[in-house]
Amino acid sequence: MNKPVPWFSVETGAEETARVNQVIASNYINDGNVTREFERRCAEVLGVKHCVGVTSGTAGIALALMAVGIGPGDEVLVPDLTFIATANAVRLTGASVRLVDVEPRRFALDVAKAEAAIGPKTRAIVPVDVNGRGADYGALEALCAKRGLELVCDAAEAFGSRFQGRPLGSIGRAGAFSFSANKTVTTGQGGMVATNEDAVHDRLRELKDQGRRHQGTGGNDLHPVLGFNFKLTNLQAAVGLAQLDRLEQRLEGFRRRNRWYQELLGDCPGIALPAVDHNGGEITQWTDALIERADAVEAALTDDKIGSRRFWLPIHRQDSYRQADAGFEGAIGASERGLWLPSHFSLTEAEAERTASVIRRVLTGRA
Ligand SMILES: Cc1ncc(COP(=O)(O)O)c(C=O)c1O
Numbered sequence: 380m381n382k383p384v385p386w387f388s389v390e391t392g393a394e395e396t397a398r399v400n401q402v403i404a405s406n407y408i409n410d411g412n413v414t415r416e417f418e419r420r421c422a423e424v425l426g427v428k429h430c431v432g433v434t435s436g437t438a439g440i441a442l443a444l445m446a447v448g449i450g451p452g453d454e455v456l457v458p459d460l461t462f463i464a465t466a467n468a469v470r471l472t473g474a475s476v477r478l479v480d481v482e483p484r485r486f487a488l489d490v491a492k493a494e495a496a497i498g499p500k501t502r503a504i505v506p507v508d509v510n511g512r513g514a515d516y517g518a519l520e521a522l523c524a525k526r527g528l529e530l531v532c533d534a535a536e537a538f539g540s541r542f543q544g545r546p547l548g549s550i551g552r553a554g555a556f557s558f559s560a561n562k563t564v565t566t567g568q569g570g571m572v573a574t575n576e577d578a579v580h581d582r583l584r585e586l587k588d589q590g591r592r593h594q595g596t597g598g599n600d601l602h603p604v605l606g607f608n609f610k611l612t613n614l615q616a617a618v619g620l621a622q623l624d625r626l627e628q629r630l631e632g633f634r635r636r637n638r639w640y641q642e643l644l645g646d647c648p649g650i651a652l653p654a655v656d657h658n659g660g661e662i663t664q665w666t667d668a669l670i671e672r673a674d675a676v677e678a679a680l681t682d683d684k685i686g687s688r689r690f691w692l693p694i695h696r697q698d699s700y701r702q703a704d705a706g707f708e709g710a711i712g713a714s715e716r717g718l719w720l721p722s723h724f725s726l727t728e729a730e731a732e733r734t735a736s737v738i739r740r741v742l743t744g745r746a
Pocket of ligand 1: 558570
């Protein structure tokens with residue numbers, strides 16, 4: 380009987396327990412000193428001036444957009460191939476979404492198509508670092524500067540990854556990370572916004588805490604500007620700090636995993652493993668594959684108790700954003716062929732070999 384291989388799996392241990400117990404013993408389980416420490420540690424890892432902990436990646440993207448002045452009446456460009464949260468976060472600000480196609484092999488916003496999509500109401504672009512792969516930031520920064528657009532990055536899946544040496548999430552006016560359960564660092568749910576600008580940082584703190592600049596008892600506090608409640612608690616931050624201690628080890632494991640799959644499947648017909656720029660610091664959380672018969676491969680893996688995950692449907696095919704397929708060929712192709720291979724932190728070489736042999740059997744018709 381084959382042992383199940385999960386696609387991805389949360390790993391916590393004694394360090395998380397010890398830090399969470401400390402928070403409970405302190406009797407301050409709200410957003411507080413441990414959240415601040417987690418923010419400082421994240422800022423250090425990312426090489427940015429400020430990090431602000433929030434409830435989720437979705438909240439992070441929305442607050443980052445609000446902090447740079449995006450709201451009702453504005454239009455924001457969003458790639459068509461991403462988790463739907465990116466588009467929903469734009470909607471949360473009151474702005475509208477304009478979908479743009481992606482590059483077929485890196486899954487990042489197609490910058491030429493983005494430029495063509497800019498209209499009179501376009502005020503910002505939210506590129507998505509799908510699975511740790513950066514968009515073409517040199518071109519995007521130049522485009523935003525030329526057209527007077529804000530650049531706010533969805534780095535939800537890119538903690539610890541770099542684009543040509545630059546930490547993802549540190550580019551543009553602000554970058555948002557997710558700490559949901561299938562991320563390199565998780566706090567169960569949670570998020571972080573990174574920025575190098577003091578004014579954006581100050582506005583983020585107001586936005587996540589009911590417009591307060593100073594927190595008192597909550598009774599007669601002053602709330603001079605509009606804000607909400609998007610706080611990240613000490614309990615969550617305690618888990619995050621313990622996870623951060625494992626970051627380097629996890630990133631090394633991701634590189635090793637990509638090498639295994641490359642060796643095992645690099646020459647297999649019917650499957651392509653899009654390149655990862657390890658020299659530039661790019662790291663993918665999961666190993667992505669483009670497969671001619673992704674449905675058949677997914678079914679065979681499931682039969683063998685091996686987990687995998689299909690790429691998202693293009694956003695334009697979801698009911699709340701539905702529009703015609705024309706112009707979204709990059710997103711459609713990647714969505715139809717894309718499969719994330721088993722990528723859990725403790726994946727063994729034997730599990731990668733088992734996965735590869737099932738894929739080969741389906742694609743070559745040979746056992
Ligand atoms: C690309 C992308 N954007 C945004 C999000 C939203 O993050 P969260 O689930 O923490 O709200 C996620 C992850 O879930 C994501 O993968």
